[in-house]
Ligand code: OKP
């Protein structure tokens with residue numbers, strides 16, 4: 437299994453986020469990708485760079501004005517004499533206008549994001565674009581015949597929607613991978629999101645589509661981020677009705693209950709009969725994760741790899757969350773090594 441990685445991820449660094457009432461250094465750090473890369477190099481996975489995929493391909497899943505905002509945000513911010521990282525100070529809640537993006541940078545920021553955990557710094561665009569290209573490159577490898585490929589994406593992507601960013605995510609890497617597969621020979625695609633947090637962006641992007649099934653296992657949004665999407669009664673709309681499946685799980689979930697939900701997810705995917713699978717691979721389900729509340733152990737990640745391989749589908753794995761930096765490399769390598777063993 438080839439690993440797609442770009443060192444440009446490291447340009448997204450130095451941001452702060454609002455966490456439990458205080459501004460703290462972002463949990464989503466360059467060290468995460470560095471530790472994953474080292475663990476995969478140690479296990480002799482071949483590492484390849486992303487291709488120079490044209491930026492207009494982002495518009496397969498994203499709004500053009502939104503992409504333009506992300507590309508130009510830092511320049512607008514610094515042109516106003518500001519420094520430090522960009523965080524919003526107001527959002528268009530119910531009762532406020534939903535039909536006009538303010539021309540000033542602060543209003544535009546609140547318009548395009550939905551939280552205060554997703555800072556934009558000088559190198560954010562370069563890193564987000566490299567992550568998106570990594571995911572599309574991994575999809576291209578699979579579309580061209582590899583049985584599986586892994587994109588070491590950083591920043592992650594599954595909270596980013598058609599025209600919004602948030603949750604450490606700017607461009608939706610997994611959705612871009614799924615769209616690439618759709619555009620290159622796969623009539624039907626499934627996205628399985630196993631990150632601790634609900635993939636609200638991916639769900640929104642494919643909500644009204646019947647060609648891409650979205651299935652997500654995550655912590656209950658009643659108490660966990662992103663709070664406002666990811667409930668079991670969300671099933672898609674229009675042509676996409678029945679093509680979204682949310683399996684929220686309680687805090688404290690361990691492998692035994694996780695595995696039962698995973699079986700339900702994999703059965704739904706088998707019924708959709710996709711030509712390829714995209715996995716949003718977050719390892720923040722780990723027991724020692726600093727911002728999450730599930731209790732998966734290191735050895736459970738090999739079990740997860742076994743189960744994913746048992747779907748017997750061409751598979752693009754896309755890195756999402758995981759914030760227990762000391763163990764993130766072992767946990768990701770555990771999934772990929774088990775997956776690769778089963779597909780040999
Ligand atoms: C991104 B991914 C901590 C509260 C939570 C956002 C969490 C984003 C998770 N300040 N903030 O799904 O791993």
Ligand code: ZN
Nearest residue numbers: 631632633757
């Ligand atoms: Zn997460």
